[in-house]
Amino acid sequence: MGLGWSSAEERRPLLPPPPQQPRPQPRGPAGVPAGRLPPLSGRVYGRRWLVLLLFSLLGFAQGLVWNTWGPIQNSARLAFGFSGWDIALLVFWGPIGFAPCFFFMWLMDKKGLRVTVLLTSSLMVLGAGLRCVPVSDLEIRKKLIHGGQLLNGLAGPTVMNAAPFLSTTWFSPDERATATAIASLLNYLGSAAAFLVGPLVVPPPNGTAQLAAPSNTQHIKDRIEAVLYAEFGMVSLIFSAALAYFPSRPPFPPSVAAASQRLSYRRSFCRLLSNFRFLMIALAYAIPLGVFSGWSGVLDLILTPIHVSQVDAGWIGFWSIVGGCVVGIAMARFADFIRGMLKFILLLLLSGATLASTWFTLTCLTSVTHLPLTTATLYTSCILLGIFLNSSVPIFFELFVETVYPVPEGISCGVVTFLSNVFMGVLLFFLTFYHTEFSWFNWCLPGSCLLSLLLILCFRESYDRLYLDVVVSV
Template identity: 30%
Template structure:
């Protein structure tokens, strides 16, 4: 018996030639029997971590501007002389612009790949940041809002990327962690958006001093986004030389049709249920984040920096939760069970936050915010990955794009509802309403079937 191993490298994959085992003897009519097996080995590249790092920083540079105005709502209102509602819309414009633009953005990602859309998004983020630099004069709030809108439009080239980037660059045993780290970039930016504006822009001072603070903040952001744009143009790549996993290989070999993918996704029962549950969870997070300054100052007057730091705690705890959940998914592949457990824990966290907000000890509010953030923000990559599993082999960019579009709709509706209820019935009943919404989302999640198509493709391969 002889065994011959031959390794052949190509630009697509590393393939091990069939191993042929020849057995001679009186088998049937003394024929030789050939037993042929074939195995494909996939390679991952170290440069994948650079791609992920560039995306994380790029995503953070965009999302940090989401709450740049709202976390210092009272300062912006006094300095620019605009209504509080106008300031709230600097956050909601992120949601409004996303809904109509995500379809063309997803189509572009599907057709041109990661590099083209990343460059476009990075350029838009940079351009909007520079427009704000010239909006410091007190009668130029409109220009700052225009810059904010440009940055918000650029977001459509970011939010649906993490699952696509993870699937294109990372192996099957790292894809969930990579997606979690990609989402971590968005959360990192939000964290910076919560903490930096209250630190950089003083709440008390002359008009000239506050104007100088705004100028410094806008210049810092514009400089950072410009540097990132240059790095992305120079170093960011669309895909590795060869696919990193069997699922990625199969996905790349399929001839995708964007309209057909949309139809298949919208007729997928499990995906539709996930759209509803994911939208409710992240919509609640958007509402709390947008109006956190108002809620905290109601019970702790003058605590502007504390409001920013509480927002920071929510997001940092969520980043830790995201990575832990990603590790759990990669080790166990229990997508349905993990999603349901994290969602139910978000309800508990929201209840704790509701009943400790007015306790009179702001340190307690910090602790309850950490619990809330760990589970509510930790849910973000879990929902992304669950969506990729139950919709495989549809393009991850399209799957996550629709998911985020629904999130923006819920974000707008729940933010408007939360703002109205805060004025009418106060924060206790407003927060209890958000608890009930999260409980509804938990029930919807329980109804989702555990149809793990990507895992099945990996096992079959």
């Protein structure tokens, strides 16, 4: 195609931007009906998969560290003297870490992926290390653990926002959605791994004889510390690999859109805030995903009143997220194969999420609805909810980028993930005061999913970035 990067860090205009009129509405680019479009040529490099792997592992580790405490909250209460407020705050550091989100968006736009990834991974190493400092004073130890969780939360803006930027920079148009799905969903898979690792390594208090014995308390504390040391080692290894090799971009761009000029940082925000269609889908993403993230982070607290053990809660959380990751990657691959159908896919996923969350909420109100409250129904409803919501994340990301192109990918996705964490933070803030009864929390799930479904129904889709790639390639 004869495309090349300019010497400056910003991508310069090599080809004219796509025409604004007529815009390709629910149909495919250049008037082609939505469906199988012509193959798009471009220069790609085999090392793109290594870059994707390193970034995905970084996201996996960040999700694992963030969700360390929720699945073992009962054990942590005994070993470190955590209160219910402490457990909620440990989860709350995730959305708080999004406070400097706009700085990371600026850094990614100006300095590229390598600088941003190295800064992010160094914060994670420092945070994981703080949690391992062997201090005998429990109050000091708790403060160090909280500080470590905050530093890990500061890595959230990069691992959650940079996936579309990475996929556009390194992958061809017919691989972008798949790469976005892998890079973004591995963070959720890390959260799922915490549901598996924590309960399997750390024994629950209700399974320990003579609970008040110091030897039993010390045993649980030692097992928790083993988890903390293992997570620190994994994060340090990923940081070393990224330091050794993580380029900002390939020698030549893989597509026309990857080489084209993007709006400046300031103009991008003006474009986003004035785009009503973008604000619609931003709310459609932020509200249900923010509510679901906060809900899954304290899933053990929610299931304990209905007599679900810590181990069962961990398995429910694990399979709900794993199912979402598998289906999300499959949906993204389908979106790459049949382009121009992102809205249709989201309508299917959000409809399923609304039904699954309503089923779970009504099941928990067994005294009112008389629905059977069994392990099988809880597993099924939670897993379906996780599948439908988590698998929608990469589809939303691709739709954001297509809708507001030529706004840089990191900025558009950064705004919506920041908004999602605001909703998550508000919800967890109320949870710190109302943590004795959770029916109100459960009802937030179907309400948010239904609202998102209505917003997507009213949304008018367009594919401005794909328009440019298809028109020039054809």
